[in-house]
Amino acid sequence: MKGSKVKSSTTSTSRKIITRILCIVLCLIIMFTLAGCWNYRSLNDITIVVGIALDKRDTNYILTFEIIDLIESSKETGVKTKVISTYGETIFDAIRNTKKKLANKLYFGYAYVMIICQDIAKEGIHEIMDFFLRDAEPRATLFMTVSKEKTAQELLLTDGVDSSLVAYNINFILKEDLKVTGSTLAVPFYKAYRAVKSKNAFALPALKVSEVLEGKKAIESDGIAIFDDNKLISFLPADQTKYFLYAINEIDGGLLEFTNFNKKIERITFEVFSCKTNLKHYYEDNQLKFTIKPYIKASIGEIMSITDVNLSYQDLIDIEHRAEDMLAERMKATVDYIRHRIGADVIGFEDYIYKNDLKLWKQIHENFKELLKSAEISIEPNIHIINTGLTKNF
């Protein structure tokens, strides 16, 4: 009696265990077959795209991709790239058409830059952005650029100077520009899209082909392209872009160089460490007034003078004042150029008022463009020399 009881209990527990194991196995089978491996794609099944160039011929889009050449690349030669081109009625169509030529599908997870030709830019860039919003692979941090050449393709066909990947080069040129030269603006995809969506004026970096050595062509950043209502309206050259960047508080470094500086000094270069620009507005009797106040911390990077200059404290103060005046003059010229000649509010005055003084914005936003053209803009830079930069004095 007792024995049978024990036996029955053990069989029931073993049955329980068996059902439990079966449940787990079933779960795993269902999981693996329905959901599992849905996206298993080994690294040798993908073609890695690093750069995209968009051109338009007639009604077709021509897409050019810089892809990593896994066959030519090796430990000895380093990474090599190939450029392939395709066309289609839409962007997606064009991308899919590459599969006719390639064994693997394109993979956009490592695309660094997208270069847009002027034609597309002039027509408006919103239509080409949509695919990149929908597709899962391209990153939102992909840099958007505009080609100053006839086509965007040309830029990808240049030679990389310090890296064989042109897109990689562009990526670093743009990324570090604000800290080192301050001549262009790096705009990731999401920022560009936000500006397009809000129909504000915005800027994208412009790129051109330049010759580094005889016969060797390379990429060079060349100022910015200014968009208004998602269409390209003008380019701003590199030397003016710098003062534009001071105005919009984007500078993080770079140089300030002045010639014909003062009696003692012929040419001087400041190395900028940081810049903080404050914008203030006043509104009286239908008259807008803006004050742009860049506060710059810099050191003296170079003084070109005929004789040795011994800088006293007073000299430094004089230098500061003189530099402030010259910078104000140049910034004023740039701001006026943008405001009057280009006619786009790329500096973001309207945006600023919208964010800081909504009441005023409601009052004036309908005829803001006229108001801006007649607005009084004063620039009051404050340069603070934190050191003379002299490390060796014999």
Next chain:
Amino acid sequence: MINIKVKPKQQQQKINSNHLDSLKIEKSLDKNIQIINKLFKDVDTLITRIIEPNQFICNSGASSQNKQKLQKDTKKTAEGSNTQNAAQNSSSFESQNDNSPNKPPKYFIAHIDGLVDSFLVNENIIKPLLLFDHINSQLNPVDYIMNSLILINEIKKVNTYKDVVESITYGDTLLLIDGCEEALILNTKHFNIRAIDEPENEKSLAGPREGFTESIITNLSMIQRKVRSNELKCKFYKVGRQTHTQICICYIESLVNKDVLNLLYKRLDKIDIDGILDSNYLTEFIKDNPYSPFRTSGYTERPDVVVGKLLEGRIAILVDGSPDAITVPYLFIENFQNSEDYYLNFYYTSFARILRYIGFFLTVLVPAIYISLEAYHHEIIPTNLLVNMAIERTNVPLPAIVELVLLLLVFDILKETGIRMPSGVGQALSIVGALVIGQAAVDAKMIAAPMIIIVALTGITALLVPKMNAPIIYVRTFLLLLSAALGFVGFILGFAMVLTHLVNLHSFGISQFVSNRRLDMKTVKDIPIRAPWWKLKTRPFYLTHNVRRQGDQNERIESEK
């Protein structure tokens, strides 16, 4: 073999069916001899002997001449004397007693060859028995012999054959006295054991170098020597229907958690097995989660480790014949703790302990993460690495997951051959084999080079936590397969499942993983790092109620500085 007709059938059946429990020692020596001979039939290592003191010699005291004669007598074989006696003397002790009340009785001794110290038996048992002059009829002869005659330190009175058999087979000597229903078990154990040396598997740079041997008494002596207190309790216990293996439960009375102790006894009582050859038999029987690959009891070959654990309120179980002691309860953290942690500088050992954690995570997670990255989440890999990995992967025939599973298998094969091979050769061969195979396989484009790195990293880091050798393999494979199927989703899913399992693990009712629901600085002192000794003022509170380990004196020394 034995010519005896007086054999009740019932008794014979009992003997045959080995019901030793109910088999009591008879009053008649002859009957007892019969039973013994029957029990130990075909056990040729059993040595038996009848001792029949000569009354004359006994009464007149021992002279050197008579001694010689005696020794001659004793040279008779046991069997011969048995039959002789049985045939000659069928009368019982009482009848002899009637004739001469003070006449010493006949004795019978039995022991197993090789387990006893012959010199001890001769000098301390046989000699006094032969030379003893008269018996005091007032006293029970058993008590008299036990208390006043035999020169053996440990004597036990028994009355069943179960005890007799168990003792004889362990090197004790049986002494039967004619006319008594009790037998004496005399401790004459003497057998060769391995010398005490440093355990091969638990070498350490610092601290005691001695390790347990196969003899439980030697092992206990090593523990006792370290804890010179009556608080140290050693309870013997027998397990194994055939082997009757001695196990010993050691604990420190004032520190031990009584619930754990009761639970241990309960579990030990339930064990019904024919033999216990190693402590692992017990480990598996007393486990809380029998199917879990994770350990729920510790093992060590080092007496210092055992004492360290006893001092934290744990219980140690020693098994005769096994150099591994079991310690319970076992916390998950003990997988990463090492006796050396407490013997070396705490800065160094804290770092070493953190390394062990890192090693555990690396060995378990690296293959799964690698396969997730390789097959699903290319975005996360830095570009240069991705390009290099992709270059390596071109023209490789097998998918990454198959490669990885195969290589992990190969690594484990190499490891296993390394262990099983004759010493010295194994390691060298496996290293060379692995290097050559790995290099050649990459050169021949059979496998991708990063895979070798992953497998090597996984394999080597596994060696950092040797106590987790089994769970590591299963958890790693489980996570690997889930990651291969679902990428990071599977990885997180699997990790959560493993974590849930760990949190559910108990050792003797004590949660192994989460000792406390809140972060307690006291526990932090000995878990991620090893704080200096003067900071370790308390024992782990979940193991014992007696938490304080140090006095306040130390604090004062600190403040003086």
